[in-house]
Amino acid sequence: MSLPPEIRDEIAGFLMNLQHRPSHSWSNVTHDDHFYHLLAKESPFRRFPRQEVGFEVSILLNLRLVCRDWHQTATVLLRQHCWWPLKFDYVPSLERALDLCLASDTRCSGIAKLDLTDIWDVLTARRAWEGQWLPDTENPHPKFTDRPQYKNGFLPREDGRQLQMHYDKTTEHRIMRGLFDNLGRIHGLSLAFPGAAYEEYPQPWAECYDSIALDEVAATVQYGLASAAFEHLVQLRLQIPCTRDMHRFTHTMLSEARGRLRHFDVCIVDETDDAGNSRIENTADWGDDVADGMASPGSIPASNLQSEFPNRAHQTHLWDFVASCANLESLSITATHYLDLDQLNWPRPSQSRGLRALSLDRVWTSIPSIIALLRPNLDAKGPAQLRFLYLQDVKVYAGGGNWSDLFAYLGSDCPDLALCVVKQLTYFSAHPNYESIPRIWEDYREVWSLRDEDVDKLRDLTRQLVRKAGGRGMYSDSMEAFFEEEEEDEKGEAI
Structure with missing residues (x-):
C-alpha cells in the first residue's frame, strides 16, 4: 500500500535527531521534544558548533533503497537537513565526493549543502617574540621569529623535514573545482577555517596564517560560486580568520547572487591581539577602556593577520557585504573583537517584514540599530516576522537607548517570536545604566544594568514566550538561570 507523502515525511522525521549544539546558541534539548523539533526545522542557524541536525545518514541512504516513494522522501530530507562534509586537507575525502558525482546519473540528488572544513594547512607558522611583544619606548620594534609548526589537523606531520611555510595544494584545488563542475543545485555553502592559537607566558607566541594559501582557497571558492551549481545558493555561512577575509572570499559575488541569499552566518575566529578575547576585558582590575572592550591589558600577542589587518579597522568589508544582501531572512554575526552594528545600513525591499532570525555575539550597538533589522517597512503587509x-555579549552605546526598549518592542510588535535568548547584555561605561561585571570569567547575568525596568521587561517578555510555548518545560534551557533568579526574588518578596 502506498502511503501519502505527508505520512512518509512524518515517519521519516522520527528517524532524525534534531538537536541544538549550543556553544553560543539556543538550548540543550532532547530529540523527542516536539517543540524543539519545530524550532530546529525552521532555524537557519545549523552551523559549526551552533546548531545542526544530527541523524544517521546511513538510515536515510538505506531508506532510499526501499522503493521509489521512500527514495523521494529520504532524498528530500537529505537535501533539506544534511551538510555534506568535505575535508579539504584529506584528499581521499575529496576524491570520494568527486567519484560519487561522476558515477551518479542524478548529479548527487541528495546533496544540496556543502560543508568545506578541516583546512588546517593555512596555519603553517608560529610567531615567537624575544621577550615582550608589545612595542614601548625602550623597545619600539620587538623582535620575533616565524617558524614552521607541526600540523594539528588531519595526518599530523611529526617529521620536522616535512614542515613548510606553504604547502602545495594543487591536487586539492583541482579536485574541488572538478567537484563544483559536476554538482547539481547547491542551496547552502559552509566554509570553516580554524582559529589561531596563542600563548602569553613564559614566551609569547601566536599562530600565523599563510596568506597565499588563503588566497588559493578563496580563488577556488569563487570559482565554485560562479559555477552553474551555485546559481540557486540561498544560504552562506563563513567561519573566517578576520573581517578583511570577507572581501577575500566574497568580492567576486555578483549582485544577483547576493540578492538570492536568504541566510547569512559569519563567525570571526582570530581572537589574538588587543580586546579580542572575552576572558581579559570587563574585570574590575582594569579601567573603563578595558571594560568597554576598547583595549586590553596587552598580554595576548597578535597573529600576522591581526598585526596587518585588525578586525575593527577592516569591519566595513563585513557590513558592506551584509548591506548588499537585501533579501536576507536570517543573519548571524559572531565576533572576537567587538564590531559596530551601527555601521550597517541595510536597504531592504519595500515589502520586507524584517528578519526572521537574528543572532549577535560580541557586538557594539544602539537599540534602534537592532530594531531596524526587525521592523517591517511601511509598505509591508503584516507585522514583524521575527521568530528567533x-x-x-552585546554592548549598548551611551545614548543608544535602553534594553527595556528592545524587550518591550519584542513583546508588543513581534507576534511570531518563539524564542529569545539573551546573555551578558551590557552598557558602555558612560551610559547611565552601566553596571560593571566584577569577574567576567564566572559572573553571569542576562542583563547587567542599574535600571530595574530592563530586567522587568525581560521578565515580562520571557513569561509571554513561555506561555506561548506551552509551559516552562517547553521553553529554552538557556534561560533556566533567569527562571531560578526570578523564583529566588519571589521567595524573598514573600518573606
Whole structure:
C-alpha cells in the first residue's frame, strides 16, 4: 500500500535527531521534544558548533533503497537537513565526493549543502617574540621569529623535514573545482577555517596564517560560486580568520547572487591581539577602556593577520557585504573583537517584514540599530516576522537607548517570536545604566544594568514566550538561570 507523502515525511522525521549544539546558541534539548523539533526545522542557524541536525545518514541512504516513494522522501530530507562534509586537507575525502558525482546519473540528488572544513594547512607558522611583544619606548620594534609548526589537523606531520611555510595544494584545488563542475543545485555553502592559537607566558607566541594559501582557497571558492551549481545558493555561512577575509572570499559575488541569499552566518575566529578575547576585558582590575572592550591589558600577542589587518579597522568589508544582501531572512554575526552594528545600513525591499532570525555575539550597538533589522517597512503587509533572537555579549552605546526598549518592542510588535535568548547584555561605561561585571570569567547575568525596568521587561517578555510555548518545560534551557533568579526574588518578596 502506498502511503501519502505527508505520512512518509512524518515517519521519516522520527528517524532524525534534531538537536541544538549550543556553544553560543539556543538550548540543550532532547530529540523527542516536539517543540524543539519545530524550532530546529525552521532555524537557519545549523552551523559549526551552533546548531545542526544530527541523524544517521546511513538510515536515510538505506531508506532510499526501499522503493521509489521512500527514495523521494529520504532524498528530500537529505537535501533539506544534511551538510555534506568535505575535508579539504584529506584528499581521499575529496576524491570520494568527486567519484560519487561522476558515477551518479542524478548529479548527487541528495546533496544540496556543502560543508568545506578541516583546512588546517593555512596555519603553517608560529610567531615567537624575544621577550615582550608589545612595542614601548625602550623597545619600539620587538623582535620575533616565524617558524614552521607541526600540523594539528588531519595526518599530523611529526617529521620536522616535512614542515613548510606553504604547502602545495594543487591536487586539492583541482579536485574541488572538478567537484563544483559536476554538482547539481547547491542551496547552502559552509566554509570553516580554524582559529589561531596563542600563548602569553613564559614566551609569547601566536599562530600565523599563510596568506597565499588563503588566497588559493578563496580563488577556488569563487570559482565554485560562479559555477552553474551555485546559481540557486540561498544560504552562506563563513567561519573566517578576520573581517578583511570577507572581501577575500566574497568580492567576486555578483549582485544577483547576493540578492538570492536568504541566510547569512559569519563567525570571526582570530581572537589574538588587543580586546579580542572575552576572558581579559570587563574585570574590575582594569579601567573603563578595558571594560568597554576598547583595549586590553596587552598580554595576548597578535597573529600576522591581526598585526596587518585588525578586525575593527577592516569591519566595513563585513557590513558592506551584509548591506548588499537585501533579501536576507536570517543573519548571524559572531565576533572576537567587538564590531559596530551601527555601521550597517541595510536597504531592504519595500515589502520586507524584517528578519526572521537574528543572532549577535560580541557586538557594539544602539537599540534602534537592532530594531531596524526587525521592523517591517511601511509598505509591508503584516507585522514583524521575527521568530528567533539570540544576543550574547552585546554592548549598548551611551545614548543608544535602553534594553527595556528592545524587550518591550519584542513583546508588543513581534507576534511570531518563539524564542529569545539573551546573555551578558551590557552598557558602555558612560551610559547611565552601566553596571560593571566584577569577574567576567564566572559572573553571569542576562542583563547587567542599574535600571530595574530592563530586567522587568525581560521578565515580562520571557513569561509571554513561555506561555506561548506551552509551559516552562517547553521553553529554552538557556534561560533556566533567569527562571531560578526570578523564583529566588519571589521567595524573598514573600518573606
